[in-house]
Amino acid sequence: MNKKMNRAGAALAAAVLCAMMTLAAPGAFAEAAPQAVSQADGARLQLRWELQRKPAGLQLPQGGSPARFTLINADSQPLPPSGWSLYFTGIDRMPSGAQSSGLVLEHVAGGLFRLRPGPDFKGLGPGQTLAFDYRHNDSVFMPSRSPTAPYLVYDAAPDVGVPLQYTLTPVLEPAQRGKVGSPHSFVTPEDTYWRNARAGLLPAAQVPPVLPTPLRLEPGAGRLALAGRPAVTASAALANEAALARSLFASSLPASGGPALHLSVGKVEGQDSPEAYRLRITAAGGIDIVGNSAAGVAYGVQTLRELLPLPGSAVMDLPEMSIIDAPRFGYRGFMLDVARNFHGKETVFKWLDLMARFKLNKFHFHLTDDEGWRIEIAGLPELTTIGAVRGHSARPGVRLQPAYGSGPDPRDPRGSGHYTREDYKEILRYAQARHIEVIPEIEMPGHARAAVQAMEARYHRLKNAGGRDAARYLLSDLDDRSEYSSAQYFNDNVINPGLESSYTFIDHVVKEVAALHREAGAPLKTIHMGGDELANGAWEKSPASDAWKRKHGLESSADLWDYFYERVDAIVRKHGMTTSGWEELAARKTVLDGGSKLIPNPRFTRSGFTAYVWNNTVGLEDLAYRLANGGYDIVLTPVTRMYFDMAHNANPEEHGVNWGAYVELQTVYDFIPFDIMKDAPEAARMGKDRLTDYGKRRVRGIQANLFAETARDPARIDYLVMPRMVALAERAWAADPGWATTQDPVKAEVLHRGAWSGFVNALGQRVLPRLDLDGTRLAYRIAPPGLVTEDGRVLANHVLPGMQLRYTSDGSEPSASSRLVTGPILERGTIRVAAFDRNGRRGAVAAIESR
Template identity: 30%
Template sequence: MRFLFLVGLLVASLAQAQIQLVPQPVSVQPQPGHFTLTKATTITYTKPESASVAAMLSRQLAEQTSLTLTSRPAAAAPVNTILLTLTPTPDAKLGREGYRLSSSPKGVVITANQPAGLFYGTQTLLQLVPTEQPAPTGRMTQPTNVPAVQIIDYPRFGWRGVMLDVSRHFFPKADVMRYIDELARLKLNTFHWHLTDDNGWRIEIKSLPRLTSVGAWRVPRDGHFGERPNPKPGEAATYGGFYTQDDIREVVKYAQARNITIVPEIDIPGHSMAMLAAYPNLSCSKDTSVRVNPGTQFAEWYGNGTFKMLIDNTLNPSDEAVYATLDKVFTEVAALFPGPYIHAGGDECYKGYWEKDPGCQALMQKEGMKHVEQLQGYFMKRVEKIINAKGKKFLGWDEILEGDVSPSATVMSWRGMKGGIEAAQHGHDVVMTPSTFAYIDYMQGDPTLEPRIYASLRLKTCYEFEPVPPGIDSTRILGGQGNLWTEQIPTLAHAEYMTYPRTWALSEVFWTPRNRRDWAGFIPRLEAQMRRADAAGVNYARAAYDPIVSTTIADNKLTLMLDAELPGTDIFYSLDDTVPGRYSQRYSQPIPVPEGDVTLRAVTYRNGQPAGRMLTLKRDELLKRAKK
């Protein structure tokens, strides 16, 4: 009996090892045995509205394995099938996006109330298909065993999003669609498309053609964003691009097939330099020399949240022509995007030009305003009415709370959690996306190893994000999202590097019940995702494997501490100008740093294999990190 018990434990352990899912489902119960996918396996469905999900699963399995499975309506007695079935009586526990998945030696059954739930069930099934080394064709070469398991799953939040900024760098349509594909596999359901900013206007507005003929292009520049040379007189604007309305429709349809709603953003009244390059009459300054910004420094930031714009990038709130223009913009945007929301920005609006403008001062006097900041409230209320008139809900960054927007306005909290808390307390719906947890353009490893950005955000910090603050009505928190600003992200490959693995962590924050989230338990599932990304050709960062270095100084003695983000990581180091490896000194306790011109070198290993990048820091850098 003892032998059988031990065998049972071993079988259960092996089954569990095969089931490494991101995001973690509500309930996962491994069962004995497995189901073998073969060329004879079919994908069947019980209702016509599930046909598109079945066809999508067939395509995705063909991309992931050597199998191309036929999809068809279900027969009376299905054998060797993946069955997609919609419940005749809705299961209240599952809601619109939940599902049940049952895998056994006989086949796989995925049950849901709605096709969206079936789709998410198929994404889980794809993660149950083992990862193998792809053949030169990019396909797997052997029949595949799916572990037997019973899964019940549904999301914690209704808003599970990622924002992609395509203004700072233009991403071609094919790149955007690939990015959407990757998000859908993680059960994310919202794609926030940041389409306009100072550095490029990316959406065709037929009634305002200069927005793209002028606003979509800037002079080519290399180097760090914010430090680039200004455009030269007569220099051609050749870098950029935009999406035609047909492109937009195609991407929207592509996203809908993957249960992703696109939220378009037109960022106003600040961040409007590309718009003003095309139509300078819409600013207070009427400056006809304004060009689409190529990444030059055009603002002075003072470190306390305040700043001064050196070039006018703000729409004039006192000019009726501005509202007439925006009415045209939002009329066309609303017609292209069937989702309920339009995001109108509202962030980082500099008001210095408004203070000096006679029209703005007259408007303030007319409306009884005492502070220039109230002009933004006036502006956003006008914009909200325009958007509502198009049948859409108004959404903006947390600065919109500075004006008297209506309770129906939805607030996206980015300056920490404070704005979201305030918004929820005043009856607004809230999407939590605080920079402290969700800005995935920040550095994710040691600053000496990562492309330079002004802030850092570790993978573990992303995973520890809790979107619902204590004492807040949780029904007001729609969910959360990660934001990828692209000042320093010129390619899809680097966008993927910055997005993953942090968005793997965020997907679990947004989907998985809070009591099912566990950092230590996430690690093996994270590493399984890395293997899947390798097989699929998706880029990601391995910064979580890198050493973490901190120092202290006391009595003029420098002490060095080493750490690793992932538990179970071994750290080896040298201070003697040798190259560290597995036979070098293993870190176990704080290290007194000897005097002299010493250099720290540190590397990490997991399971006896090299894991992270080598970190090299001279004594001067170690001193800078010291906390007195």
């Protein structure tokens, strides 16, 4: 920090310190004595950030977007010329060293930045304003990239961070509005209308009755009346499934007089999958569900849920039918990241319920990363007392730095938090009751800063106390001078493979996590051991790693990587599990024609690794197929299709990030697991590997991921995940649709239009209304309507036919009492239209001028 202070601002006032005390950790002011008032209280400073409009024709070097901080001193005391720093967090790299109005922008570490006074800064008097102009590094800007959670720290009280009053000026347009053909182009209401027009409103009788689509459905002629709640019979082994079945029927039904509902485990004819089921509904015999296992029975009950009339329907009956169903893939996964922003067990329970509802069966639990360690490990309390807490501190080893908007307060519920051992076991039991396997992820060797910092703090504490085993779990070479920058801009986030203590730590953590699973009655089969995004340059100047390479005859860091994961795999196997990890576990970096290339690593093909392959960006579209063809079991989780933290499109009102792609609902729906580039141009497909028959057998399934950098609120998770999760379930459970396999492009288009229409009508008329009405309380995304003008009329539609549209013509925002769209809108003026769910919750508003 800048230690130069003028005499008038040499110390903080008692009043300011008292205001700050509520945000500080106990003991934070042991070295800061309150003195006379002489400088502005940070709580009275106001900061505004805005993206500046680029002047017409301006070409910024290497891209970039002009941006501005505006600082307003609303206090009666001055902000002094020196002796303070203004911190904030962000997702993107920002131009460290940029100067404006006497201030200097600096990168602290990771996503933490600060503005500090330079030598030419003269202070900011009461009522004065200054503007700090700079060029944001990225020229394609999303609102999620806005700086967040600014706070002021005076050098005289370096442990005290005071949040500023902060305003974000809304981003009004994407960086490439109107640029034809760019994926970052603005999506107009007209664009949306013509895209939505591919699916019209279907009569109720033509709407698919169940999602995900069953393998075989044979409708009957009659209907089964629900005169009362069904009498459920099942063996004791199906107690959970019987309880689920009873919960489906409205309490308004009479307690008795309903049809028989029988659940049993038995052979489903023609189906070998343990998750297969048969559901029969007849007017004479009631409801019969048979599964090859209890999981199959549970999926049959979930299908029954989808067949029931919507809550509140006047007529309560079921159509006669017979369904035989089984999943396409045995692995149908969803990953939730709780490291970047923490979410408690109630949020996890909600998503486990929704996973079960849509027949997903693998919960990938991203528990650790640079910005947080979220699971209690017996014997290593620092992992949660330090690694699970974010907030401001001038001293190392106290807590992690702020990130992703968590700010200076260590009590922030998203920056700080973890699952106790009992919390975690409760989650495991909850998932097991829903036939969901929890696959915990312990990220390494990169993305491990929370663990590295925690174990360094442990080391220094024990060393200072004279402990002989201080370095027992140390993860970092304290003499390492390697130069690198990780994907999140850290240079100290890597576990060092040249320390035996690293493997002692990994063994202890794996042992303790496995023990938690055993204690919960849900033994761990595989553990995800990370492997993601090790930064180039890591380990290259580590004396410990150099010595390790010499000792074991290793020539390069790539060899050291192989050695590291051989040791990790041995640890995992020792505890009775197999190893899973990101694609880097199965790939090896090499050079082809002077450029970097990833190839299947021959070293681990017989180790039983499961590789989760996310990178299908340009040039690596076929990486998953090359790994599968090379002998690795893989889970497909492509960033351009299955990353639910990606924004739906480039429009400024959308949430999420866009570093990999934009992912609309149809983007997920159109994913073809065995032909990921089917809809790519022929030129892009040339030279790319396709799946061999052998490779197809190595594809275990598909998974969607929700990294939580921008998801601080549980409702934001709702928005990002649903209804895209239903499209994931459709692709993971149902067989390839006809449009995916036909070679005739004209026929494929016709088949696709029909299948897509059925899917979105089912969402709009049945699936989402049921979630609205059954108490699920899910704030799923309600997309903006499409609008066009035609012959003096405004036409409106929605991606989900059946959603209720309401409008105004006076420029005001539509509400749940605004006029319904029942046909063309004939009024003149500014027409604003929005869709509403069954509870009156409004989605994004679209507007168009009608003259």
